[in-house]
Amino acid sequence: MSEISKNFNHQAADNYWYNHALQQGYFNSTPDEREPYTIVIPPPNVTGVLHMGHCLNNTIQDILVRRARMQGFNACWVPGTDHASIATEAKVVAMLRERGITKSSLTRDEFLSYAWEWKEKYGGIILQQLKKLSCSLDWSRTSFTMDDDYYKAVIKIFVQLYNDGIIYRGLRMVNWDPVSKTALSDEEVIFKEIDSKLYYVKYFLADNTNQPINQSTNQQFIMVATTRPETILGDVAICVNPLDDRYKNWIGKEVLVPIINRKIKIIADDYVDIEFGTGALKITPAHDKNDNEIGKKHQLKSINTLDEEGRFTTAELVNENPSEQVLAYNGIDRFELRKIISDDITKLNQLEKIEDYKGQVGTSERTGAIIESRLSLQWFMDMKTFMKKHPQTLSSVMNDEIKFHPAKLKNTYNHWLENIKDWCISRQLWWGQRIPAWYDENGNFVVAENEEKAKELFNLKFKIKNSKLLQDEDCLDTWFSSWIWPMEVFKGISNPNNEEANYYYPTTTLVTGHDIIFFWVARMIMAGYQFKNQLPFKDVYFTGMVRDKQGRKMSKQLGNSPDLLELIEKYGADAVRFGIMISSPAGNDLLFDESSLEQGRNFNNKLWNAMKLVKMWEGRKSEESEESGESEELESHTHGLSDFPTFWFSNRLNEAKLEVENLMKQFQLSAALKIIYSLIWDDFCSWYLEWVKPGFEQPIETNVYNKTVEFFDELLQMLSPFMPNITEEIYHQLKERNHDLTIKQNTKHQTPNKQILEQGKLLKNVITTLREARAKNQLKPKEEIVLYIQTQNKNSYFSIQNILAKQINAKEIKFVNEAVSNTTVVAIESDKFYMVSDKEIDIESLKEELQKDLSYQKNFLQSVIKKLSNDKFAANAKPEVLAFEEKKKADALARIKTIEESLVNL
């Protein structure tokens, strides 16, 4: 075997073992007799690049999948990407612009061929990046939400839901993104508080002669406060609260809209808040949802003054003979227009004042553009009807058939579903599944899976032999395709009841960010009940958001988002995985700090060095103990060194395995990793290896060596799901093998022996206490001592005394029945330890220490006695609590006695 390198070479190991696993097909899954463990990846945007959020998310999935694989499940983790219509279309449009092509100059087919070209070239980079993280995905199953079958599946469910009466088409006020020129669902709108202005505008009373106003200051007016003066030309009424005394006499009168001088009525509705602004609200049904509601209620017309890009248009004003001033507004952007109209109203002396105002404004999740409310014809899903049909969508989560981790998100889920609104599923985009509705020139339409069927249906429905049908120009919301992801990656919709879908679906666990609980998680549950009549997964692990160490969101603007690939290059995949997991309490936000990656790298180093140490022993096994079990026994007893550490560690290992198992069941991955980390670093390296370590150039008992390698194997196996590459590398360095760790099956842990664990604790405690005493006496590590132990139960020290001697550098340990005077003394429980060294001891400081301890113990004793002498405590406390307090008292008394005796002997 070649020379072992000084440090772990993560670059080489990451590549080698990941590729090795791919070649061996370890990550591929096909249905068999085993129980499946299925996870579908939350498909990242096809335009995406790997960021810290993905890193957290996918590391967790990989740990779960790798662990399941080692536990005998048929583990299957399905990769893929989402076509992300808005984001991708925006990127393609931007690319075309660079080439000097505008989208409007292209036909739909031409545009789509550019889009596909783009997708083939840049799409899916993120999947390659996941390989760098060593994600054990079954790449042969890579899916895309616009694959042919997937596309057909989406169309199929659309038609089905339409026929079920759940999908409908309607004229509604929608959230309009003027940048991407499409409608958005409510979930895609993010409200942000922004600084804006409140404009106080005078609306003059229309005089009876219907003449345009002259600018006389005596004219009566009603003052309206608005944040959006640019919509004034679309005003159709002024609304006041009927209970507002200020305006009682105004109701029913008419005022003139500034600039355009349209006569509008003053109406009353208790929607208006008397307290806000002036208590008078201008009604613009074309540009505000609430205004639209009021408009409908009072049968007002709606006048749209903004086009699809948010620019002024006089299209709906032509009947009013717009003035040249108004015509000049044509094509002006809404925000520029706001300023111009504000100026123009000022010129008319109709602007009273402008106040600063902080308001909530809806923005597009994708483009960040400020949303316009716009009346348009869109496709919707009737969610109330849907929920009536599938109440399990809610109940399955509330009764934990689908378990949320953390469970508190059940409330959020519940609240959203109980107040659910219709889902706008159409988008005015080309990149996506095109809505399968066909229209004739009169607006009659049918919904069908393809044109041929549409024609058939059309003829049947409308009894017209009209074959000139045009398909809807719009496509579907991306989430309308991703909500069937867990089933359609197994062709569960396009090829129902196929073997794979039946085997892998429902999936086992979903791991995703809590920010898409409505977008995606809720809708997958809906889809599960709608299309398969069962839940889509059993557990949902919600990750928090990754923030920087100051708690800020990671964003490109702040520049606080580290380059993940660089970090992997620098620290290695294992260290990155370790770093992100160790600081990741389940369900909470994660404050990312590069120092946790250093901790991961240091852990790599620790493991590597432990391996180097054990390898060093390999050639130094003592031969005699190999002969028979009997002599091993004999030797162990005579030396007393090898027996205890191996016995203790095997029990400690079982104890930790048990803890890890329980934590993993509760998805406490971070806590589980901490247990493993401490087990390896503290128990294995700091204690066990030191205990069995032979003296300089001394041989090691073969039995102990073999046990040590076995322990190491087990530790590597526990750690493997978290840090797959270094564990595999060490597993093979440690010993010649013809199999790999990553698919090695776990063995069941055994019940740990409590007694030996207690003895281990005692030993550690004694060692630490004596080392502390050595340090206080400024004894150098090399200075030897003689230790005298005064104890009632010598037996508990027999098996550990040699280890103890080695660990505290004692040349001799003796048992005594009485105090040894003029020595450093420490007490543990009722046992006393006297340290004798050549070095003179500092009696004064020793006394001081003992006095300090004594007063602590006395205070403590007081508190216990007080408790015990309380009659009510004695009467009410449980017997075991009482007994425990009695023991505390006895121990404290014993210690006080010990300390006092020691003080006398000094």
Next chain:
RNA sequence: GGGAGUUUAGCUCAGUUGGUUUAGAGCAUCUGCCUUACAAGCAGAGGGUCACAGGUUCGACUCCUGUAACUCCCACCA
């Protein structure tokens, strides 16, 4: 405006039905060590009236009420 959650060591967090010494861990800090696996290390140490004020109880970090601060979700008061 409504709802949910959080507040424990310098930082990030554990603390399971109230009792396991006067509350734990990791990181950071301090002290001493280049001891032949590891200075990316070893051996130790210090550091918290458990946000605040009441209450229930023999006993409260834990249960109840109130207060404060912060976070998130939902809701288009123009």
